[in-house]
Amino acid sequence: MSQSLHAVRFPGESDAYRHARDRLLKAEIELRRQIESTAALRRALPLGGAVPVDYFFDDEGDTPMDPDVERQLRLSDLFEDGKDSLIIYSFMYGPAMTQPCPSCSSILDALDGEMVHLRQRANLAVVARSPIQRIRRFARERGWRHLHLLSSAHNTYNTDYHGETADGSQIPALNVFVKRDGVIHHTWCSELMFVAPEPGQDPRHVDLIWPLWNLLDCTPEGRRADWRPSLWYGASASRS
Incomplete structure (x- = not known):
């Protein structure tokens, strides 16, 4: 033996x-x-393409619990001093959707708690196509406290960086940008979503930031192809 x-x-x-x-x-x-x-x-990876425009986002700052905060920020404003990497998650919550994507919401539930740690090393923002007021209402209902939430309702960021298709369908894209010599470059995207997955599997392109599935992979039952996260459970399920 x-x-x-x-x-x-x-x-x-x-x-x-x-x-x-x-x-x-x-x-x-x-x-x-x-x-x-x-x-x-x-x-x-070598530097990707330079960002074509310094996008204006509708912004609520870092405090979704404050209903009085509203402003516009450029993409370049999202880089804090001493941190040259910017992570942007495209949250599937378009203006035509009756409710946000439950899977995206599960991801953001976890990221909200990690923000105080992530901010020590990198900049992170969450972008959705819905108006900022609509995003803010959901964030308050969800209990998010730390996520930097942005609206791309008035720019082309979503389509340029593949968080949205030409027909308005939303895509959960994760993009990373870096600033070098004052120029913002794209450096990485979760491109696994653009290639065919293995039979019976999801694309898993954002598993890197989604602890739910990694924990379930440790159990004998595994992920289970017939189960997906919901927005609400139990007594709160009527909200969905």
């Missing part, structure tokens, strides 16, 4: 369990290596 990869054991585990767990652990080690090598390729 081959030697185990480590000496840690759990109550009641069998030799068969340990053998299978070591086989899985080898796969997890390879996955860790693959994640890092992929991240290294991402970091090594």
Whole structure:
């Protein structure tokens, strides 16, 4: 019998369990290596195209609980001193949608709690096509406190950076921009959504920022193809 990869054991585990767990652990080690090598390729990308226009966004600042804050900001204003990377998530909440995308809302529930940490290293904003007042109302109802929410209702950001199709359909795109020598460049987009997924799988292009599925992948039941997150559960389900 081959030697185990480590000496840690759990109550009641069998030799068969340990053998299978070591086989899985080898796969997890390879996955860790693959994640890092992929991240290294991402970091090594040359600069993408310069942003064609310094977009004006309708903005509410960083305080969605404050109904009196409303202004316009340019894309360049989203770069704080000392932080040259800007992450923008395209939130599927277009003006023709009766309610926001539940999956996007699940992602943003998690990001809202991480914002105080993310701000230490990078700039992050969330862009939706709906008017800023509509976005703000949903943010208050949802309890978001930290997300920097923007409306692209009066610019072409969504179509230029593939958060929206020509017919107005919304796409959950994640884009990263970087500022070099005063010029803003696009550097990365979640392009897995543009290629066909494996049979029975979602594109998984924004799994990097979506802890829900990563946690469910740790369970025996897994993700389950027949389940998706909802906006509300239990007594609150009537809102959806």
